[in-house]
Amino acid sequence: MKSLEPAWVSGFVDGEGTFYVGIYRNPTMKTGYQVLPEFRIVQHKDDIQILYKLKSFFGCGSVRKNHDDRYELRIRKFETLYQKIVPFFERNQLQTKKKHDFIKFKEIIHLMEKGKHLEVEGIKEIIKISNLMNRGLKHKALEILKELNASG
Secondary structure, three states, rough: OOOOOHHHHHHHHHHHHEEEEEEEEOOOOOEEEEEEEEEEEEEHHHHHHHHHHHHHOOOOOOEEEEEOOOEEEEEEEEEEEHHHHHHHHHHHOOOOOHHHHHHHHHHHHEEEEEEHHHHHHHHHHHHHHHHOOOOOHHHHHHHHHHHHHOOO
């Protein structure tokens, strides 16, 4: 199997990858909410082999069914995002609008590394940043922000 080149991977992610930060209610957390960042690449089942090559390239993640005939490489482990994914895209910069999503994603990862996701004010900040990513305003995140603002 021919190894992938970093510039090719960066270009592929520019077109096919997503940096996403989910914020979910979780009563087991001190704040009542959990922040879950993830990096994912989705492909049609006919191209699943590239997901496995990318998994091998990054040395992490899981390939699983996404929806219908699509599969995804998903990387969620915080340490992996912080130690591998963020440094890779700092060295191999994206060229499209996705670069801006990555910058926001990186900002959130750094806030989490400082433990800010374990504080109400930190979650508020993360929600505000995440709402600037991808397609913009996320209604569930805005509901959580409203709840946090009302409670404190």
